[in-house]
Amino acid sequence: MRRDIFQAIADPTRRAIITLIALQAMTPNAIADNFNTTRQSVSKHLRILTECELVKQKQEGREIYYSLEIEKMKEIDKWLIQFRKIWEARFNQLDKVLSTLKKQKK
Amino acid sequence: MKKNLLFDFTVDKATKTVLINREFDADLSLVWDAFTKQEILDQWVAPKPWVSKTKFMDFKVGGRRFYAMVSPEGQERWLIQKFTSISPKTNFKMSNAFADKDENPELPGSDWDYNFSEQNGTTRVSITIYNESLARLEKMIEMGFQGGFTMGLQQLDELLLTLKKK
Numbered sequence: 725m726r727r728d729i730f731q732a733i734a735d736p737t738r739r740a741i742i743t744l745i746a747l748q749a750m751t752p753n754a755i756a757d758n759f760n761t762t763r764q765s766v767s768k769h770l771r772i773l774t775e776c777e778l779v780k781q782k783q784e785g786r787e788i789y790y791s792l793e794i795e796k797m798k799e800i801d802k803w804l805i806q807f808r809k810i811w812e813a814r815f816n817q818l819d820k821v822l823s824t825l826k827k828q829k830k
Numbered sequence: 831m832k833k834n835l836l837f838d839f840t841v842d843k844a845t846k847t848v849l850i851n852r853e854f855d856a857d858l859s860l861v862w863d864a865f866t867k868q869e870i871l872d873q874w875v876a877p878k879p880w881v882s883k884t885k886f887m888d889f890k891v892g893g894r895r896f897y898a899m900v901s902p903e904g905q906e907r908w909l910i911q912k913f914t915s916i917s918p919k920t921n922f923k924m925s926n927a928f929a930d931k932d933e934n935p936e937l938p939g940s941d942w943d944y945n946f947s948e949q950n951g952t953t954r955v956s957i958t959i960y961n962e963s964l965a966r967l968e969k970m971i972e973m974g975f976q977g978g979f980t981m982g983l984q985q986l987d988e989l990l991l992t993l994k995k996k
Contacts, residue, residue: 730963731963736844807967817923818854821864821874825870826860
């Protein structure tokens with residue numbers, strides 16, 4: 725199942741996890757130490773973030789390290805910029821329509 | 831002389847809210863009409879070369895607008911809007927969703943709140959979109975792409991910086 729990235733970052737704990745692992749790759753236990761919550765709960769958040777491809781895992785010995793997919797985060801911004809461009813173009817079209825309507829009224 | 835018209839676009843990713851402010855060089859009643867009358871809406875809401883075709887629009891509380899964005903190849907993307915609140919020339923609210931050709935909405939949709947005000951012949955429109963989803967954004971953007979919106983990389987970088995500050 726493909727998840728909505730907005731949904732992934734809508735949760736405050738997940739945003740905090742993103743901030744933590746943006747600095748360095750961390751194990752689930754090390755991440756959980758930063759929160760007043762269970763290891764299971766952190767694992768659940770990590771699973772959601774992984775499904776959104778916002779984090780990647782790396783096995784080192786017996787430990788799994790989680791780190792942030794910076795490119796994926798940038799991708800969100802790119803989508804938003806394109807959305808903005810659509811609005812910009814749409815409003816420019818409206819400027820022309822308004823100008824035509826004003827002339828017709830006169 | 832072209833007036834310098836305000837255009838703000840901000841996204842609160844955490845709450846999935848989009849805020850858009852734009853000024854128009856026209857009086858309030860004209861701008862209100864441009865947002866609430868199908869014959870004017872159809873002239874500007876579609877990203878070119880797509881065109882907007884409204885099948886019906888019943889602009890009253892509980893009324894709906896059913897329309898399609900039509901590509902130059904004739905591909906149709908249907909959307910349905912339902913008006914939930916109207917204060918003439920001040921505010922209106924609606925829910926918005928993609929739909930199939932038989933008026934069945936793809937729920938959940940997003941909720942839109944439009945505010946209008948005029949100062950010295952310039953009209954400001956403030957739009958707040960709640961519960962926007964990336965999936966819907968992707969659909970819109972896909973259409974925008976087919977409409978041929980492109981931009982230089984430098985411009986992209988500048989915009990990225992602006993967005994990051996927010």
